[in-house]
Amino acid sequence: MNHFLRRQGWVTGLFALLIVLFIATKIIQPGYGSGDFGSLARAVLPYAFAVAAQTVVVIAGGIDLSVAAMMALTSVTAASMMAGASEEYALFVVPFVLAMGFVLGAFNGLLIVVTRVPDIVVTLAMLFVLQGAALLVLGAPGGGAAEWLKALISGTVPIPGLPAAIDAWLPKALLVLIVCLCVIWIPLRRSRLGLSIYAIGSSELAAFRSGVPVARTRVIAYALSGLFAAMGGLALTMSTGIGAPIPGPYLLASVAAVVLGGVALGGGKGGLLGPIVAVFVLRLVRTDLTLLAIDPNVTAIIEGAIMVAVVMFGAFITMRGRQ
Amino acid sequence: MTTSPLLDASGVAKNYGAVAALRDASLSVLPGEVHALMGANGAGKSTLVKILTGAISANAGRILIRGEARDIRSPAAARRAGLLPVYQEPSLIPDLDVLSNLRLTGTPVEPFRAWVRELGIPDLDLRDTARDIPLAVLRVLDLARALAVEPDVLLLDEMTAALPANLAEKVLEVVRRQGDAGRSVIFISHRFVEIAALCDRATVLRDGATVGVVDIEPGVEEKIVELMLGTRIVKTHVAARSVADKARPPARPRITVKNLRVGTKLSDVSFDLADGEVAGVVALEGQGQDELFAALAGSIKPSGGTIEVDGSPVKFTHPIDAIRSGIAYVPGDRSEALAMQRSVRENIALPFSAALRNWGPIHMRKERATVASAIERLQIDTRAQGEVQRLSGGNQQKVTIARWIAADARTILCFDPTRGIDVGTKQEIYHLMRELAGNGKSVLFYTSELEEVQRVCDRVIVIFGGRLVDIFPVEEADEPALMRAAYGLPRGAKADVGILADPHSSTQASNASDAAEATP
Amino acid sequence: MSSTAITPSPLPLGRRAKRFMADRPLIPLIILLVILVVILQILRPGIVNERWIANTIKFAIPLAILAGCQTMTMLTGGIDLSVGTVATMSAFIMATQIVNQDPAVAFLLAMMPAVLIGLVNGIGVGVFRVHPLIMTLGTTLIGTGCLQVYQRTVIASGAKIPDFLAWLGTGVTPMLGFALPNALLLFVPLAALIVFTLARTGFGRLLYAVGDNERATRLSGVQYWQVITALYVTSSLLAGITGLLYIGLIKAPSLSLAEPLVLPSVAAAVIGGTSIFGGRGGYTGTIIGALILTVLTTLLTILQMPEGARRILFGLIVLFVTAAYLRIVEDK
DSSP: OHHHHHHHHHHHHHHHHHHHHHHHHHHHOTTOOHHHHHHHHHHHHHHHHHHHHHHHHHHTTOOOTTHHHHHHHHHHHHHHHHTTOOTTHHHHHHHHHHHHHHHHHHHHHHHHHHHOOOHHHHHHHHHHHHHHHHHHHOSSSBOOOOHHHHHHTSSBOOOTTSOHHHHTTOBHHHHHHHHHHHHHHHHHHHSHHHHHHHHHHHOHHHHHHTTOOHHHHHHHHHHHHHHHHHHHHHHHHHHHSSBOSSOOTHHHHHHHHHHHTTOOTTSSOOOSHHHHHHHHHHHHHHHHHHHTTOOHHHHHHHHHHHHHHHHHHHHHHHHHHHO | OOSOOSEEEEEEEEEETTEEEEEEEEEEEOTTOEEEEEESTTSSHHHHHHHHTTSSOOSEEEEEETTEEOOOOSHHHHHHTTEEEEOSSOOSOTTSBHHHHHHHTTOOHHHHHHHHHHTTOTTOOTTSBGGGSOHHHHHHHHHHHHHHTOOSEEEEESTTTTOOHHHHHHHHHHHHHHHHTTOEEEEEOSOHHHHHHHOSEEEEEETTEEEEEEEOOTTHHHHHHHHHHGGGGSOOOOOOOOHHHHHSOOOOEEEEEEEEEETTTEEEEEEEEETTOEEEEEOOTTSSHHHHHHHHTTSSOOSEEEEEETTEEEOOSSHHHHHHTTEEEEOSSHHHHOOTTSOHHHHHHHHHHOSGGGOSBOOHHHHHHHHHHHHHHHTOOOSSOSOGGGSOHHHHHHHHHHHHHHTTOSEEEEESTTTTOOHHHHHHHHHHHHHHHHTTOEEEEEOSOTHHHHHHOSEEEEEETTEEEEEEEGGGOOHHHHHHHHTTOOTTOTTTSSTTSOTTSHHHHHHHHHHHHHOO | OOOOOOOOOOOOHHHHHHHHHHHOTHHHHHHHHHHHHHHHHHHSTTOOSHHHHHHHHHHHHHHHHHHHHHHHHHHTTOOOTTHHHHHHHHHHHHHHHTTTSOHHHHHHHHHHHHHHHHHHHHHHHHTSOOOHHHHHHHHHHHHHHHHHHHHHHHTTTOOOOOHHHHHHHHOEEEETTEEEETHHHHHHHHHHHHHHHHHHBHHHHHHHHHHHOHHHHHHTTOOHHHHHHHHHHHHHHHHHHHHHHHHHHHOOOOTTSSGGGHHHHHHHHHHTTOOTTSSOOOHHHHHHHHHHHHHHHHHHHHTTOOHHHHHHHHHHHHHHHHHHHHHHHHTO
16 A cells, blocks of 8 residues: 555556646536537647657657647548548548557657667757658648547447436547557556656666666567557548648647646656546646636646646756756 | 686776776686675776776677676676676666566566575565665665576676665575575675675785685685785885974864764765865775765765864855865866866866856956966966866876865865876875875875875765764874774774674675665 | 778878868858859849848848857757747847836846846756757747746737847948848847857867867866856857847747747758868858758748758758768768
């Protein structure tokens, strides 16, 4: 129990914060119901995948600035492929786009390992490149998405035997998120590869001395990040029905949620649950601000300020840890 | 013994650019043997260890394991070849728990547990994160992890450093039993007592080459010291110093250090430094001298004790505070002190721009004149004007000192300034230090080359295990005495605390108590 | 470590070439610029004339000043992505405040967000040690939000471009038989000031030194946070001035006015030979880098290369130049 608390204390605190926020929401807007929760889950979806993508590389001791651009590229690719195509064609598009994210992510990692240019510069350059590629695929927002894909994240999950009142609080989007993340994360966490990712982030020297193939592990971490980003891109297309070539605000949001989620920006620490809960917290803050009838632009400022404060706080903690 | 060696390395060489870290090292370890690897600072021990364990690859040489040539390219390959190291810094991943660390290296859990108990830690929780485990325990776990896979050759680098007495005892016992079980151990240590109690033979390195292999037997201590020092054992001349210099009444201390403590690395060190003197500091690697210099330079905050400058206590929070008190620090690693891509002039003039009020336009003519006189005084060869990184090591080192001469610092802390530079420049630096002292400045001078002490210093401060061993006047500081002191044996104690003395002797105990402090 | 010094042998040609590149980065840059202009002239004979040159200079100047911000921050191993937003804010505030305010007051108001953002950037990077990229990206978000809120408050009063700025941004003055853009009146002293600061002031020295070896500067008594804070405030001020110039050139205040200049400003500094790792580079190279990029943009437009391809190209340039630079440094 002691161990659990020490390790999960941060995440537990975040959960508590989330619940407090839900209660606050309910107080501000007594009518807040399952439908609103569904739209929250849908709004969270792309952010959550972006955060997952960032989390993997940050745990491995790196950073990926190309997350948002990667999402834009995969999103427009999916949207333009599915535009006017048959419903079945989407069955091919989804794995194709996921594979594309994985390969591009691996390419990021390879560039870092081979050129030895720092990760932050490589992924910055890749940010330009992927953005450009997204513009080449689709010059302006457009394309389409298969109906079944859109249906996949709207509505709720009918579970037989459950009363409709509870059922209504299980939006499909949440389920998709949980399934996608668990399918990759849980086996990874339990595997030697997962341990290696933590190891290179925690101490590259110790990892090397423990016989961890450092370069290979790093490439795989970036590939996984690309895969998650591709999921995020797909989620964007699924929720909007189109693809937009201009990257959304996912980069800073992902870094902020990673820090808020208890993953140290030096690597080796934390898990995926914390950052995901952090995303919900950040989104819910936005919802509350909107419900309080605050100008959406002011909301953007407050959000930005929260993120910057969180990142500064994270950097401060890291600095303290080093001393 | 006629058995063939388990590990046989010969002709191993390693160059870093133009610098040869190892020239011709050989090491032959028989089955069932505990073999000591010895050598003074910079003799190449750590390089040889890194090569044997696959952390770096050699430029030349042959490594045979059980008579088969093996190419050890990575730590994983060394592991497969049956060679397992336990490094000085624990190699458990700090953010993973012990169990995950075992899984990462494919170590079986039950044997590990058994070894941990055997090594004297009965109540280990495998769920503990490595970061939360005290350093001493962590080192023991590292050892247990290595023992659990039953390696043919176990390589222990300063295994007992930072261990409290009870753990150290257990560790030594286990190591001895390894030998009895037919497995070999390579044992690197600075402690003669341990080597005497444990090892069968010792290989001695000097200047990157193996200079001798000796059987450990009574009286071998002298021989090992002799091998480590080479032919330089002949007493070198005492630096020529004017009589007036000597006769001068002792000046008021410029810096007084009282009971200085820095974490677990340095405890209870007191000495003072007077104007017009060069005080030497002698210590083996990692005995706390780095922390001592960093604390005096304002780079780290001491955890206890006081530093007084000109009689008034000071608290440094940033090197600028030390510089304002006239204390300048010349680090041992030149890459730490120089902006390598900038010119000699900019590097020398760097402290001038540091303060906010000096951010404006630079008075070029004045700066050139100041810098030129410093360059002149140190005879820096500035033909390669462009960037400091194109200068030779010796000239780079001169630039780091010239900076503080140009800034007219009253006290200069020199940390091994002659490491890796040519003989001529070394002479110039010795001369410079004497000259500075002659001009009333004070110099604290850490050196890893004992012969320099006689050439330069007025007094010598010897540190071992973070504690002050002795302060010698230079007349008594011949190399064998310094070497003994550096190994923690104070003056006049030679007969009692020799190599074959009881392993629980005074130095051992004092070290153990140090380490015990490290264990919360 | 024992040492055996090896006397330096004559350098092989490859290394000499690298050393040359490291010492005189301007010459290959100028050659590249000339080649680009020649290609342009071949593709569109007659395009290179007096008007074209004046135009190219006019468009290169805002880019060159923003690239100056990047040069200075990159010398310390940082980057300032907030310059686009800062420039936009200054421009927008100037254009809207001039309607009701005295020009001097409007100018001061326009410079205020620049100082604030620079201060926040500097404190975040210098005191809290947030990575400059993340920090400046964050202030970009906040700045954009503030600008949007501000826009609503002034939506009624409208906006106009002060004549002086229009004159500065677009006007040309015939001189010595050449039509010289008026923007040079601002740019030449500014560029001279930057070059002088970098080469001949204590502050400039410290920028190089901090980026080259922060530990060494610390041991020399330099307080990192002071240098970094001053740097980011300076960078923001320059960006603000660029915004004023740019609004005079574009003449249409919008909320994403200077945003498209951010990536090219990084690329211009990198092309100009400033190391993204800090400690090496200079402003003259950056100016030529900005000219090269402006000409390149014309070229890509003529070749009907889409915006996407241009971004890919910029990204690849940054990556390729950085990797190449790393090889030069490693092989010292």
